[in-house]
Amino acid sequence: MKPKSPYWNWLAAAFALAGIIIFVFSTLGPPASSSGFVSTLKGVLGAWLPRYTENNPHYAAIPGPGSWLFAFVLGMAAGGFVGGRTWNRPVKDVPEIWQSRFGSSRIKRYAAAFAGGFIILFASRLAGGCTLGLFISGSTQLALSGLYFGVLIFFFAMVTARLIYQRQPHKGGKQ
């Protein structure tokens, strides 16, 4: 007997997520997350260096924090907060699989998270979108850009995870 998973069934969850995605497409536009990073910076930097953000083509192309794109990522944080507070499992600052490979050093994990976050956003801004804004929204619109990006991100994430964790078997949830 397998214990009951605390997570939603993937198929039911896919219906829920698709419902939200279709709602956003019908009211606002293609849902996106990496644009929210640009909006955030545009707001922060624009307050101090308005000339810089006005003249930089990257900031000029994305609306600032008074936009739905910023509201969307802020909403995601709020949704994650509600999800976390109504959840019966405590979150871990160092993931179990990371800890069993690299130990419980918070510094090491935070440094890797910072580096990973840096790389994914640098790459997203080069491509024009991320997992949501380019892969999911793009593929939903049958865009070649989204499909091409999607194949590469899954493949290289799988290769990288194998190198980092050295394919060590990790059976979930035996904490």
Place this chain on the structure above:
Amino acid sequence: MTDIFLGLFSGMAFGFVIQRTGATDPDKMARAHLMIEPDIPRFMLMAVILSAAGLVGLTLAGTAHTTVLPVSILATGLAGILFGVGWGLCGYCPGTTWAAVGEGRMDAVFALAGGLAGTALFAHFHPVLIPLLYSPTNLGPVTLTDLLGGNPVAGLGLIIALFGGAIWGIGRLWEDPGHD
């Protein structure tokens, strides 16, 4: 103003759903990449199939707001490789960092900070990098529909076949360790 509330509301729903599927948990994401956790990739791919079908409906009803991003062989390709490396390294993608920060994950705070730094660096060098990497191999906003002679139903059918096949393959190839 309505847009901001719609964005906030949709973002909250989105953040809640991805938290409940475990996509905000970098441990679960790493196991998905190591082929020992099949639910996250199946969830993502199935969401695309359903959204694509819904979007065809919206388009027929004339209420879709679409923006197809162009594909640049070099820039989109290079970005995909880099993104994969970063995703495999930290277990977060840009959207999940926001939800994971809300959930209270301290490593996600660092991923978010790193993301802001990466965005700032790219934006600063945008005037150099876009003409260098993006523009020369930019094929424009091409869709499967364009490639299939303008038939959106054929494009949707191809997406269903490709993504449905991938979901089936994940069910066969990924180990299912049961529930965690």
